[in-house]
Amino acid sequence: xxxxxxxxxxxxxxxxxxxxxxxxxxxxxxxxxxxxxxxxxxxxxxxxxxxxxxxxxxxxxxxxxxxxxxxxxxxxxxxxxxxxxxxxxxxxxxxxxxxxxxxxxxxxxxxxxxxxxxxxxxxxxxxxxxxxxxxxxxxxxxxxxxxxxxxxxxxxxxxxxxxxxxxxxxxxxxxxxxxxxxxxxxxxxxxxxx
Amino acid sequence: xxxxxxxxxxxxxxxxxxxxxxxxxxxxxxxxxxxxxxxxxxxxxxxxxxxxxxxxxxxxxxxxxxxxxxxxxxxxxxxxxxxxxxxxxxxxxxxxxxxxxxxxxxxxxxxxxxxxxxxxxxxxxxxxxxxxxxxxxxxxxxxxxxxxxxxxxxxxxxxxxxxxxxxxxxxxxxxxxxxxxxxxxxxxxxxxxx
Amino acid sequence: xxxxxxxxxxxxxxxxxxxxxxxxxxxxxxxxxxxxxxxxxxxxxxxxxxxxxxxxxxxxxxxxxxxxxxxxxxxxxxxxxxxxxxxxxxxxxxxxxxxxxxxxxxxxxxxxxxxxxxxxxxxxxxxxxxxxxxxxxxxxxxxxxxxxxxxxxxxxxxxxxxxxxxxxxxxxxxxxxxxxxxxxxxxxxxxxxx
Amino acid sequence: xxxxxxxxxxxxxxxxxxxxxxxxxxxxxxxxxxxxxxxxxxxxxxxxxxxxxxxxxxxxxxxxxxxxxxxxxxxxxxxxxxxxxxxxxxxxxxxxxxxxxxxxxxxxxxxxxxxxxxxxxxxxxxxxxxxxxxxxxxxxxxxxxxxxxxxxxxxxxxxxxxxxxxxxxxxxxxxxxxxxxxxxxxxxxxxxxx
DNA sequence: AATGAATGAGACTTCATTCAT
DNA sequence: GATGAATGAAGTCTCATTCAT
Numbered sequence: 001x002x003x004x005x006x007x008x009x010x011x012x013x014x015x016x017x018x019x020x021x022x023x024x025x026x027x028x029x030x031x032x033x034x035x036x037x038x039x040x041x042x043x044x045x046x047x048x049x050x051x052x053x054x055x056x057x058x059x060x061x062x063x064x065x066x067x068x069x070x071x072x073x074x075x076x077x078x079x080x081x082x083x084x085x086x087x088x089x090x091x092x093x094x095x096x097x098x099x100x101x102x103x104x105x106x107x108x109x110x111x112x113x114x115x116x117x118x119x120x121x122x123x124x125x126x127x128x129x130x131x132x133x134x135x136x137x138x139x140x141x142x143x144x145x146x147x148x149x150x151x152x153x154x155x156x157x158x159x160x161x162x163x164x165x166x167x168x169x170x171x172x173x174x175x176x177x178x179x180x181x182x183x184x185x186x187x188x189x190x191x192x193x194x
Numbered sequence: 195x196x197x198x199x200x201x202x203x204x205x206x207x208x209x210x211x212x213x214x215x216x217x218x219x220x221x222x223x224x225x226x227x228x229x230x231x232x233x234x235x236x237x238x239x240x241x242x243x244x245x246x247x248x249x250x251x252x253x254x255x256x257x258x259x260x261x262x263x264x265x266x267x268x269x270x271x272x273x274x275x276x277x278x279x280x281x282x283x284x285x286x287x288x289x290x291x292x293x294x295x296x297x298x299x300x301x302x303x304x305x306x307x308x309x310x311x312x313x314x315x316x317x318x319x320x321x322x323x324x325x326x327x328x329x330x331x332x333x334x335x336x337x338x339x340x341x342x343x344x345x346x347x348x349x350x351x352x353x354x355x356x357x358x359x360x361x362x363x364x365x366x367x368x369x370x371x372x373x374x375x376x377x378x379x380x381x382x383x384x385x386x387x388x
Numbered sequence: 389x390x391x392x393x394x395x396x397x398x399x400x401x402x403x404x405x406x407x408x409x410x411x412x413x414x415x416x417x418x419x420x421x422x423x424x425x426x427x428x429x430x431x432x433x434x435x436x437x438x439x440x441x442x443x444x445x446x447x448x449x450x451x452x453x454x455x456x457x458x459x460x461x462x463x464x465x466x467x468x469x470x471x472x473x474x475x476x477x478x479x480x481x482x483x484x485x486x487x488x489x490x491x492x493x494x495x496x497x498x499x500x501x502x503x504x505x506x507x508x509x510x511x512x513x514x515x516x517x518x519x520x521x522x523x524x525x526x527x528x529x530x531x532x533x534x535x536x537x538x539x540x541x542x543x544x545x546x547x548x549x550x551x552x553x554x555x556x557x558x559x560x561x562x563x564x565x566x567x568x569x570x571x572x573x574x575x576x577x578x579x580x581x582x
Numbered sequence: 583x584x585x586x587x588x589x590x591x592x593x594x595x596x597x598x599x600x601x602x603x604x605x606x607x608x609x610x611x612x613x614x615x616x617x618x619x620x621x622x623x624x625x626x627x628x629x630x631x632x633x634x635x636x637x638x639x640x641x642x643x644x645x646x647x648x649x650x651x652x653x654x655x656x657x658x659x660x661x662x663x664x665x666x667x668x669x670x671x672x673x674x675x676x677x678x679x680x681x682x683x684x685x686x687x688x689x690x691x692x693x694x695x696x697x698x699x700x701x702x703x704x705x706x707x708x709x710x711x712x713x714x715x716x717x718x719x720x721x722x723x724x725x726x727x728x729x730x731x732x733x734x735x736x737x738x739x740x741x742x743x744x745x746x747x748x749x750x751x752x753x754x755x756x757x758x759x760x761x762x763x764x765x766x767x768x769x770x771x772x773x774x775x776x
Numbered sequence: 777a778a779t780g781a782a783t784g785a786g787a788c789t790t791c792a793t794t795c796a797t
Numbered sequence: 798g799a800t801g802a803a804t805g806a807a808g809t810c811t812c813a814t815t816c817a818t
Contacts, residue, residue, distance in 0.1 A: 026305035111220030162352025414693035498689035499608030546744025
């Protein structure tokens with residue numbers, strides 16, 4: 001009944017379970033019970049490793065953040081740039097589509113409470129900055145047209161988030177390659193003809 | 195102490211207060227108390243007009259939905275199309291920026307509960323269909339390039355939602371005209387140069 | 389919309405409606421709304437005629453009490469007594485079976501509140517006394533065997549109430565003549581053979 | 583302040599307290615507060631053990647049902663039957679008289695709500711069937727006269743319930759032996775003389 | 777005499793968190 | 798380090814009753 005584990009393993013176990021449960025039920029519908037039941041430990045144990053429900057959610061997001069940004073490869077200016085952009089977009093889309101719990105982040109992480117919003121700000125600040133850096137580099141290389149990089153970064157974020165969000169809402173899967181195609185077309189030449 | 199009002203006025207009063215409170219605190223942080231305290235009536239009165247917290251949220255969204263879509267003007271093909279598109283985009287952006295509670299819808303309405311998600315689905319189905327219709331018309335007119343209208347509609351939604359969401363997150367205001375400019379540029383010719 | 393009635397008529401109308409609704413839904417499930425909706429008047433009007441839900445229930449019971457006891461015919465000792473007993477039993481059974489709201493009285497009137505219990509006590513005191521009087525008369529006539537008339541009165545009450553209660557519980561109707569037969573057999577010679 | 587108990591004990595404690603409170607106040611007048619105050623634990627603790635007020639009432643009834651039916655001894659046909667019947671009747675009467683909360687069941691359990699009525703139906707179905715079985719056996723042994731066993735079972739139920747109910751109503755105690763005497767006399771030879 | 781909007785106490789219930797073991 | 802019973806604040810919602818009109 002009592003299962004003693006080295007702290008690191010127990011923590012990892014709880015983190016994994018939390019990620020799965022948050023992904024399945026969403027933040028608000030998830031109870032601590034759902035997490036500890038999945039792990040097979042007690043409520044008390046959970047609180048030995050995390051201070052609160054929000055904290056474990058934060059921890060889940062943090063581990064994810066690393067995984068998502070890890071798939072991005074820096075552009076090598078000596079090689080064909082468009083194909084590298086395409087590859088990056090595809091990797092990112094695949095990455096966030098695969099990460100079910102991101103959908104939760106994208107759709108209901110806001111408004112949990114004041115500290116939760118702070119967490120969210122940090123998350124998005126990081127993401128936005130990365131995108132802005134990439135955009136500025138592109139502008140310097142003459143690949144990206146001029147414009148307010150912050151607004152553009154938000155727009156790009158929206159392009160990536162919304163399909164994920166909508167797909168979750170309807171419980172559908174999205175054809176990644178089709179989506180990547182549309183995104184690239186949008187980025188490269190917009191929506192209008194001619 | 196007791197303030198008697200015609201039902202329509204009381205309902206409107208409650209609706210307005212609800213909208214304001216939801217906008218300020220978000221859905222989950224809002225309690226019925228916050229709403230009735232603002233109106234200056236009793237809990238019971240609230241429940242004479244709405245069956246539940248979710249229902250009043252739904253009602254708020256419904257009134258908003260009308261206001262937002264109301265600003266869209268149908269395109270007149272005998273006149274200059276790009277400028278009409280620009281005007282519509284600007285009106286929409288202004289509309290949703292002005293509507294604080296939309297930020298709540300955009301950021302935390304998901305995951306309330308099963309019926310709440312159904313409500314959300316209806317909301318987004320409606321919006322997506324409208325956009326798709328517009329896109330298909332544009333395609334027939336030769337103004338919009340080919341592509342999966344559903345995916346494109348989602349992308350457009352994302353372009354509109356994300357800046358609103360981000361602005362709320364940081365408690366900032368966005369320069370509408372700058373944003374409209376970037377959006378139009380994105381739509382008309384993408385992000386990449388040449 | 390506004391329907392002005394002489395007080396007596398309005399009161400009678402409310403009383404009739406209350407009786408019907410209590411009979412259908414039971415005391416606890418009945419709301420003032422159910423009563424006034426049936427009458428087609430406002431809540432306020434109801435409270436012009438009755439002080440409370442319990443009071444209208446009391447009034448309903450009172451009118452009923454009269455109707456039920458009214459069917460009992462005094463025994464005429466110069467005529468055949470058993471057949472008069474049979475006739476009375478049959479009339480009583482028919483009377484209480486017909487009076488749907490009696491089932492409510494029999495099954496859930498207790499425990500409403502302190503005053504409600506007082507009301508119930510009065511109701512049953514009256515009934516018990518009537519039965520005891522009849523029993524004592526019977527004993528003096530040598531028709532009824534000796535015994536504690538109070539306990540016997542309760543037993544008779546139980547014999548009358550329980551079938552009504554059970555029938556309501558299962559939503560069934562009872563064959564009155566069969567029931568009367570069994571009751572008379574029980575009264576006249578008990579349950580055991582020989 | 584915090585009192586930790588093994589679940590079985592806590593549950594038993596809550597059950598005992600519930601039984602006492604229901605017996606004292608009746609179902610409708612009883613609040614969860616009354617129960618937990620008596621136990622000296624928190625509302626939350628109550629809900630760790632029972633899902634609802636109705637459920638704890640059901641649990642109380644269930645434990646009681648067992649106690650009451652447990653006192654009945656099967657008739658041994660090789661021994662004197664009437665005295666065994668007398669003993670059983672006496673044990674049953676004593677059993678239900680001792681069980682204060684049965685008075686609540688007998689007087690106000692109906693009409694709580696749809697599920698409550700279902701519970702009641704099950705309770706009475708069980709009781710009625712037991713009695714019917716006993717009656718049929720008696721008929722086969724030639725001890726009980728012919729008759730509709732269901733109606734007779736209801737009559738017997740009524741004979742047992744009503745004195746209990748009346749005693750509660752007046753806050754009186756009943757002389758059990760006198761009652762048993764009257765019941766047996768009624769059963770064996772009815773109410774009428776000769 | 778009639779209306780019906782307003783009231784508010786109090787009911788039941790949930791669940792993140794604590795802490796004695 | 799682990800347990801899980803206990804907590805209690807906070808939430809939503811009901812409905813008999815009141816009273817301004």
